[in-house]
Amino acid sequence: MGHLQPPPSPQSQPLAPASRPQPPILAVESVTKHYRRGSERIVALTDLSFSIDAPEVVAIAGPSGSGKSTLLNLLARFDVPDSGEVRLDGQDLASISPAALDEFRNRKLGFVFQQFNLLPVLSALENVELALAPQALSRAQRRERAIAMLERVGMGYRLAHKPGELSGGQQQRVAIARALVGRPRFVIADEPTGNLDSKTAAEILQLISELNQTMQTTFVIATHDPRVMQLANSVIELADGQRIG
Template sequence: MAPIVDVRQVSKHYRRGDERIAALDGISFQVAQPSVVAIAGPSGSGKSTLLGMLARFEQPDSGSIHLDGAALDALPEHELDAFRNRKLGFVFQNFNLVGTLTAQENVELALATCALPKRERRQAASEALAMVGMEHRLGHTPAQLSGGQQQRVAIARALVNRPKLVIADEPTGNLDSKTAQQMLELVDRLHRDLGTTFIIATHDQRVMDMAGQVLRLEDGKVAA
């Protein structure tokens, strides 16, 4: 089976005054489908830059990235949103929920560009929330939810389109130890039940222990 992610000799540089900084320096790796992959490394090692590349929020200076067989650098700008909606889900450390919307409405936002009737969008959001054990909190706003519950809503939003790949940036970073462990157990179950690949940038050793593949970045390179 072809890899869901194929990264080849990708480099990205930034300028800091007169200094040229290598955020990524010729990295290559593949990710099988389905997998749970941890991207580990200290702050400044290139984790966030790599996630941005995988989502095509940024372009590499050199090298290539293929996602589910598609060359990301060849995708025209007007097709990117539709491509992300079909292929990708996103989970963030700070949840990124809209405070004035309910849990169900927050999940529905991920379907806003889909040509689905309102009733079907609401049903899909309800089903996604049920998958993460939040069917009893459909009408609650983020302020009425704990941190762990907010992260479950964020995961439901990431999965509502049934993407092949979910990109998560430090998803346990704002959770206490017990809640973080529950979150990892949820991710592992969803990966197995849905066949979804999760790529998780993390400092958390528990994420690395759970992952089937660990990619360690140091100074923009893949560590041996």
């Protein structure tokens, strides 16, 4: 008796997890990056900021040399900014130790390139399976997931074909399957339509848009292609390393 505590006031109760504000999916804050070539100092990005709060298709637009690939390299933690921060899901990428980088990229990121970059000696299926190698899955599970992902991108009928036996658009579909099979939060794409004719480019963009919605994957796409900018939910426009839109 006499030890009863007064009930805690509502203000002192811990916040329920659901009401805790979520960090942005991607936050780029006052990022500056320069390169040095001998005595020359090349400023590639100056005081760049933007953030993405929902799984979106984000276009990074701007002329050649404006800093698009530099930005993608920072997002993939291939490089770190001189100043400012890049955070994915609230994690400052500069804080990831070199030993933890492979694990970070395997878990969070997928990559799509202009040249597709599939391994020429492997079949479509083997290229996609290979992306699951770091995961603790049986061979059968890897195969099953790779086939399901290839079916999802419309390539279920070309599993045994090697990249050289596929059209450019088909290779890019396989590359997209490879990027997404591990269900990353982010796919980073540098000019994914740059090597495709206009009709095929439109089909690939349609596929990216569908996958963004059905898999809740954020796509960050560096591009000159006005169709990508039309389709994107956000456009970050760069000129000489600065944000102009």
